[in-house]
Amino acid sequence: xxxxxxxxxxxxxxxxxxxxxxxxxxxxxxxxxxxxxxxxxxxxxxxxxxxxxxxxxxxxxxxxxxxxxxxxxxxxxxxxxxxxxxxxxxxxxxxxxxxxxxxxxxxxxxxxxxxxxxxxxxxxxxxxxxxxxxxxxxxxxxxxxxxxxxxxxxxxxxxxxxxxxxxxxxxxxxxxxxxxxxx
Amino acid sequence: xxxxxxxxxxxxxxxxxxxxxxxxxxxxxxxxxxxxxxxxxxxxxxxxxxxxxxxxxxxxxxxxxxxxxxxxxxxxxxxxxxxxxxxxxxxxxxxxxxxxxxxxxxxxxxxxxxxxxxxxxxxxxxxxxxxxxxxxxxxxxxxxxxxxxxxxxxxxxxxxxxxxxxxxxxxxxxxxxxxxxxxxxxxxxxxxxxxxxxxxxxxxxxxxxxxxxxxxxxxxxxxxxxxxxxxxxxxxxxxxxxxxxxxxxxxxxxxxxxxxxxxxxxxxxxxxxxxxxxxxxxxxxxxxxxxxxxxxxxxxxxxxxxxxxxxxxxxxxxxxxxxxxxxxxxxxxxxxxxxxxxxxxxxxxxxxxxxxxxxxxxxxx
Numbered sequence: 001x002x003x004x005x006x007x008x009x010x011x012x013x014x015x016x017x018x019x020x021x022x023x024x025x026x027x028x029x030x031x032x033x034x035x036x037x038x039x040x041x042x043x044x045x046x047x048x049x050x051x052x053x054x055x056x057x058x059x060x061x062x063x064x065x066x067x068x069x070x071x072x073x074x075x076x077x078x079x080x081x082x083x084x085x086x087x088x089x090x091x092x093x094x095x096x097x098x099x100x101x102x103x104x105x106x107x108x109x110x111x112x113x114x115x116x117x118x119x120x121x122x123x124x125x126x127x128x129x130x131x132x133x134x135x136x137x138x139x140x141x142x143x144x145x146x147x148x149x150x151x152x153x154x155x156x157x158x159x160x161x162x163x164x165x166x167x168x169x170x171x172x173x174x175x176x177x178x179x180x181x182x183x
Numbered sequence: 184x185x186x187x188x189x190x191x192x193x194x195x196x197x198x199x200x201x202x203x204x205x206x207x208x209x210x211x212x213x214x215x216x217x218x219x220x221x222x223x224x225x226x227x228x229x230x231x232x233x234x235x236x237x238x239x240x241x242x243x244x245x246x247x248x249x250x251x252x253x254x255x256x257x258x259x260x261x262x263x264x265x266x267x268x269x270x271x272x273x274x275x276x277x278x279x280x281x282x283x284x285x286x287x288x289x290x291x292x293x294x295x296x297x298x299x300x301x302x303x304x305x306x307x308x309x310x311x312x313x314x315x316x317x318x319x320x321x322x323x324x325x326x327x328x329x330x331x332x333x334x335x336x337x338x339x340x341x342x343x344x345x346x347x348x349x350x351x352x353x354x355x356x357x358x359x360x361x362x363x364x365x366x367x368x369x370x371x372x373x374x375x376x377x378x379x380x381x382x383x384x385x386x387x388x389x390x391x392x393x394x395x396x397x398x399x400x401x402x403x404x405x406x407x408x409x410x411x412x413x414x415x416x417x418x419x420x421x422x423x424x425x426x427x428x429x430x431x432x433x434x435x436x437x438x439x440x441x442x443x444x445x446x447x448x449x450x451x452x453x454x455x456x457x458x459x460x461x462x463x464x465x466x467x468x469x470x471x472x473x474x475x476x477x478x479x480x481x482x483x484x485x486x487x488x489x490x491x492x493x494x495x496x497x498x499x500x501x502x503x504x505x506x507x508x509x510x511x512x513x514x515x516x517x518x519x520x521x522x523x524x525x526x527x528x529x530x531x532x533x534x535x536x537x538x539x540x541x542x543x544x545x546x547x548x
Contacts (some may be wrong), residue, residue, distance in 0.1 A: 021262035025255045030495040034252050037244040050246065054254055061262060137384065146237035147244055148206070164395070165388040167200050174230035181236060 009074045017064050024064075028057050031075055034148040035082050040124070041131060041143045042086055052089060056082045081146065083158070128155035130180055138173035145170050192451055193395050195226065199206055202227055206234055243305050290339065296334040299480060318357045320371035343400060346389040350408050353383050357415035359436060364422055364430050379438045387444045405453035409445065 004012060004026035015022040030096070035056055040049035059081050067077055137159070144155045145166075152163040152170070159166065161176045202216045213231045217224050297513050315331065318324040333353050339345050356379035363369050386408060394401035419434050448454065 011299070012436060021259045024262065025259040028255050028258060029251060032254065033246060036246045036250075037241065040244045042248075046247070050250060053246070057258060061258075064481070120243055123240065127240045127243060135380075137381070140235060146234055147241055149241070161385075162392065164392045165385075167196065168388055168391050170203075171196065171199055171230055174233040177237070178233040180227035181233065 013064070013067070014072060016061075021053055023059075024061055027074070031078055032057065034075070034150070035078055038079065038143055038148045039086065041127065041147050043089075044125070044128065046124075048089070052082075052085050059085065070159055073154055075101050075150065076154050077152075079148075079150070079158040130177070133180055134173065134176055137169060138176055141166060141169045142173050142177060194221065196395075198223065199227060199230060202231055203234055206231055207238065245487075292447075293334070296330060296337075300331070316355075317362075319362050319368065320375050321368055334341065342389070343393070345409075346386065346393065346404055347460050349382060349386045349389060350404065350411060353379065353386055353408070354411040354415065356382060357412055357419070357437070360433070361415055361418055361422070364419075364434070369430055369433075372430065376433050376437055376440075379437065383440065383444050387447055390448060391451065394451065394453065401453055402455070405448050408448075408453070412441060 004023055007015075007026070008021070008026065009030070012023040012027050016027065032053055034066045036049055036053045039056075040046060043049050043052070056078060060078055063081075067074070131142065134142070140159060141155060144150045144158060145152070150158070152166045155161075155170075156163045156166045161169070198220060200222075205211045205216050206213055213228075213235050216231060217227055220227060232546050315324055315328045318328050332348070332355075335348050336345055339348055356375060360372065360375055360379065362377065386404075390401050390404045390408070393404060419437060422433050423431060423438075425507060
């Protein structure tokens with residue numbers, strides 16, 4: 001297997017466009033976590049987040065030739081797809097409430113400690129419930145910036161705003177979030 | 184001086200951005216960052232604490248161990264299987280087919296919309312524009328109206344031009360909302376209110392960004408915004424109480440959104456001329472919205488829901504909890520070094536009934 005780890009995103013995309021799935025797999029390895037975090041922050045079910053993460057990359061693979069990397073980083077492109085995937089998911093299923101589903105309770109988890117699994121699930125519900133109380137653009141900017149780790153510039157690409165506007169928005173969003181947290 | 188207040192506001196934004204970068208990078212904990220700016224501790228603490236809480240929640244949202252590796256293998260195997268529908272790229276949107284002809288999606292959009300507009304000019308642009316301007320959501324030409332607005336923004340050469348046009352579009356949304364309620368055509372009212380909020384929010388963000396480099400222009404925009412939305416919002420207040428109950432909720436929501444955004448501009452000193460030493464407030468053409476009571480406050484038995492389809496489709500509580508919150512003393516946050524932030528900061532209980540907001544010190548009735 002070629003040393004994909006040493007190649008930048010641009011090079012990997014170029015090779016992937018020629019049909020090299022392994023190169024695209026490296027892109028998946030690099031970016032799937034942040035995409036997963038973004039999706040899981042909006043969903044109640046971990047399995048759904050996993051499915052949708054794969055759906056995002058599947059769509060990205062299918063539209064590789066349409067992706068033009070001039071000015072739009074690949075990560076920002078992925079998040080645009082992720083938002084569309086989320087919209088389609090909501091339309092299909094309706095947005096569910098914040099409670100843990102049956103599937104969430106019974107999926108196998110590789111963590112050895114069951115209490116750790118339960119705690120992680122409860123914390124996820126807390127995050128979701130708290131973020132759900134925010135208005136949409138506040139929620140989006142916080143999820144992209146602090147949970148998925150995008151820069152203000154990348155976040156601006158995804159949200160269609162300037163980096164300056166993103167910084168102002170995130171400041172307001174953080175203040176709104178703080179008012180929802182108890183000491 | 185207002186100029187000093189505006190400058191220090193800009194400085195504060197820069198300091199906050201730097202502090203967030205430090206917290207985000209993990210270089211320094213929140214308390215050490217706060218120690219750098221003792222005079223700004225009370226203002227910096229809330230957003231930094233919120234950011235810190237979010238950062239500790241990152242690992243909670245991580246995928247299960249082993250998922251990424253297993254999923255990668257599965258996907259690569261699928262792609263390598265040689266499925267032609269996978270290898271043949273599918274357009275992700277309607278513009279992708281034009282991408283080979285035009286290098287940028289925006290050029291394709293502008294070219295197509297410019298062509299449509301040129302044709303419209305041949306068939307009598309004035310009458311068509313008149314019809315377009317008066318069309319409301321749900322009517323056949325409304326999509327074209329929004330497309331024309333997007334084209335206008337795309338053709339605008341400056342950020343100031345963008346802001347000017349966005350203010351105009353906010354005005355149009357208010358007119359549409361008014362007409363929809365009067366005509367009883369309120370099927371798309373919720374979406375239009377959501378779009379209004381989104382566009383007004385963008386305008387306020389534009390003005391705040393402008394204020395960082397050109398306070399006079401920001402002041403001009405703020406007052407222009409206030410002027411153009413003054414009449415429509417007054418008309419909505421007149422309609423309040425004279426229309427059916429479900430539209431009352433949306434009217435109150437529009438007014439609350441408007442007041443909230445104008446309050447933000449006022450708090451930043453955007454309604455005072457940059458050279459003025461007086462502390463000016465915006466002219467009282469907008470009387471304070473009566474505080475919503477039971478119609479907007481969620482009760483345990485009522486869960487009003489509406490969707491905004493402009494972007495994502497969230498279902499959200501009708502009470503914008505970040506707006507009319509009265510000022511309150513933020514308890515001092517004293518960290519205990521042995522405890523992790525996640526243990527200290529928890530979301531407030533969700534089953535607590537939020538009481539009706541009491542008027543705050545800045546409210547005018």
